[in-house]
Amino acid sequence: MDTLRSTAVTAARRAVRSEGPGRVLAAMDRLERSERLDSAVDTVRRAVRALPLGPVRDVLHGRWLGHPVHPLLVQVPIGSWLSAGVLDLLPGDRHRSARALVGVGLAAAAPAAAAGWADWAESQRPQLRVGLVHAAANLIGVALYAGSFLARVRGRTARGKVLGFAGMTVVGVGGAIGGHLAYRQALGANHAEAVPHLVPEGWQDVGDLAALPVDQPVRRHVGEVPVAAVRRPDGTVHVLADWCSHLGGPLSEGTLSDGCVRCPWHGSRFRLDDGWNVRGPATAPQPAFDTRTVDGRVQARIR
């Protein structure tokens, strides 16, 4: 029986390895680990981070929306270019409409790219590598659509159509890589979303009040879920989920200022009172706990 099972498992693994999706995933995994991209990654990242964007940076992250704005913005260029492609395939003279759609797509690509670059610059090394290739593919796609637009303006419609279809192909590849970035590597997802579902209900013991240092976040646990606990000079204790909603950084290793804890990884700031994300790149607030002290023991309950 065991031999039969192991033969079946081996055959299943072989089948998975030989499938197309397996090869695509293996290529993406190699890309995540490719150190050859690192010097380009570091140069571009420094440049993006050095841009004096001020509060606009949080607008680009989508903090006002509660989730990244980049996936929303890319709908416009992709939709416009796809529509232009459909018009190019239909019989009849629709070249003016198709040209207008290609132009709309080019104009809308700029804010979409800006939001993407802002998110990319605040991500982890494997995401930075994949994200750079995603951006490079999209830049080539935009260049092809720019060529398509120019060709159409000059009356060379056939050339414009060919360049447009080439652009759509490259943008499609870029979109697939972006899908890996968002769904496999979870860039843009709320990394603290599971916390309210994992902590036990009701008041839970967090530890001795006397053992908590004043004004310094420390890691404790509610059930098995790590939390960042902060004791204030007046004896109040604040408890937030420890995994930063941005990419899971440890808030218990963060720093305090102005009633907020600053994540050590990318600098998101969360209000101690209620976990509100007052500064990005985090777009989601941090799960917060009610606290009380009973007989010198701190207790916490998910809010």
Ligand code: FES
């Ligand atoms: S993990 Fe990125 S700001 Fe916290």
